[in-house]
Amino acid sequence: MTQRHDLPAQVLPRRGQSIPPEFFRAIAESTVDWESWQSANGQVVWVNQAVERFTGYTPKECLAMDDYPLPMIAAEDRERMGRHLEEASKGSTGNNVEFKVLHRDQSTSWVAVSWQPMTDREGNSLGFRASFRDVTERRQMREQLREQNAELEHLVQMRTAKIAQLEKHRLKMEKLAALGELAAGVAHEINNPLAGIRNAFALLKRHLPSNVKHYDKLDLIDGEIERIRGITHQMFQLYRPSQQLAVIFDIRRCLDELISLAMPMSRKCKVEVQLRCEPLPATNELEMNQVLLREGELKQILLNLIHNAIQASAAEQTVRLDVRADGDRLVVRVNDHGCGIEADVIGAIFDPFFSTKTTTVGQGMGLGLSVTRGLVEAMQGTIEVTSQPNEGTTFCVQLPRLLKTEPEAK
Numbered sequence: 001m002t003q004r005h006d007l008p009a010q011v012l013p014r015r016g017q018s019i020p021p022e023f024f025r026a027i028a029e030s031t032v033d034w035e036s037w038q039s040a041n042g043q044v045v046w047v048n049q050a051v052e053r054f055t056g057y058t059p060k061e062c063l064a065m066d067d068y069p070l071p072m073i074a075a076e077d078r079e080r081m082g083r084h085l086e087e088a089s090k091g092s093t094g095n096n097v098e099f100k101v102l103h104r105d106q107s108t109s110w111v112a113v114s115w116q117p118m119t120d121r122e123g124n125s126l127g128f129r130a131s132f133r134d135v136t137e138r139r140q141m142r143e144q145l146r147e148q149n150a151e152l153e154h155l156v157q158m159r160t161a162k163i164a165q166l167e168k169h170r171l172k173m174e175k176l177a178a179l180g181e182l183a184a185g186v187a188h189e190i191n192n193p194l195a196g197i198r199n200a201f202a203l204l205k206r207h208l209p210s211n212v213k214h215y216d217k218l219d220l221i222d223g224e225i226e227r228i229r230g231i232t233h234q235m236f237q238l239y240r241p242s243q244q245l246a247v248i249f250d251i252r253r254c255l256d257e258l259i260s261l262a263m264p265m266s267r268k269c270k271v272e273v274q275l276r277c278e279p280l281p282a283t284n285e286l287e288m289n290q291v292l293l294r295e296g297e298l299k300q301i302l303l304n305l306i307h308n309a310i311q312a313s314a315a316e317q318t319v320r321l322d323v324r325a326d327g328d329r330l331v332v333r334v335n336d337h338g339c340g341i342e343a344d345v346i347g348a349i350f351d352p353f354f355s356t357k358t359t360t361v362g363q364g365m366g367l368g369l370s371v372t373r374g375l376v377e378a379m380q381g382t383i384e385v386t387s388q389p390n391e392g393t394t395f396c397v398q399l400p401r402l403l404k405t406e407p408e409a410k
Contacts (some may be wrong), residue, residue: 033132043194074099081113302321305334380404381397383396383397
């Protein structure tokens with residue numbers, strides 16, 4: 001086998017012969033690592049050629065330094081490594097201590113140093129030997145791994161939070177389903193005697209002359225019976241599956257009809273309702289401004305939100321209804337500048353029988369928004385709310401423009 005060496009073959013030692021000192025020096029000088037020998041008092045005795053590749057300084061320059069190797073250590077690590085050098089001079093051993101090397105050109109790289117004491121045959125101290133290895137790539141890989149671990153941990157935390165949120169939502173939906181089923185049963189039982197009461201009252205009213213004392217109270221009674229009927233109807237809707245089919249219709253026409261339905265309340269409260277509807281582009285299945293949804297339920301959703309916005313507004317304020325398309329989604333925003341919703345209750349406004357309208361007698365059984373959310377979700381949509389107390393509230397409803405059901409001929 002051919003040997004590669006700088007020395008001529010004739011000067012290589014034969015088996016059994018002692019190895020000349022220059023061989024050990026040749027080995028030390030040809031190593032990839034930066035090697036050095038310092039005396040027991042810390043003075044550098046010898047340093048190999050690799051130091052120049054690490055630091056830009058030659059071995060001769062290193063030997064001339066009074067405080068070798070501190071000038072070649074980054075400022076933030078200099079004090080720490082100085083303490084290690086003192087310990088090494090006292091005979092300590094160290095392994096893989098990492099620090100930043102400061103190159104002559106002011107660039108830095110990471111190295112790991114190991115050191116151990118040196119003695120002669122009689123055990124007298126010769127100082128210590130230090131070996132420096134470049135670990136920049138290892139540090140980079142370690143940092144990348146740390147970042148990836150941090151990202152993975154963040155993803156796990158997000159997924160765990162999402163699972164917890166879904167579990168909370170599931171429990172809430174189970175509770176609402178049970179409550180809705182109970183409400184529907186109660187509403188059904190109330191509706192039967194209520195219908196008899198209303199028919200009997202209508203018969204009595206028809207045969208009473210208008211000059212009877214307290215005849216004016218009959219309209220009040222009739223209105224309260226109608227209010228009870230409306231409440232039971234909302235309770236029934238908490239549980240009853242939708243019976244409407246999706247149809248293709250013009251959203252602009254639907255919105256104009258909706259504004260007309262909201263007009264009596266807006267006039268009574270002196271609140272203006274403004275409509276802004278951006279044109280909905282045509283698609284492969286739909287013409288411009290067309291949607292495929294349950295029209296009656298869409299009207300009920302938006303009318304509930306508009307009525308709430310009007311009731312939350314002061315006289316002479318404005319409620320805005322903004323409608324636009326976002327890809328294959330229909331986005332509807334209902335915005336008011338009214339009293340707003342407090343942060344500690346905004347999370348509960350979609351719960352059945354929860355209402356913020358506690359100051360006005362006869363307003364708010366806490367069913368409108370529950371029914372609204374149920375109708376939105378039944379059409380594969382979402383509803384969100386943002387609010388600032390005394391500044392206003394915005395409800396954002398997103399629905400598919402094309403509900404995946406068979407349209408009914410219209």
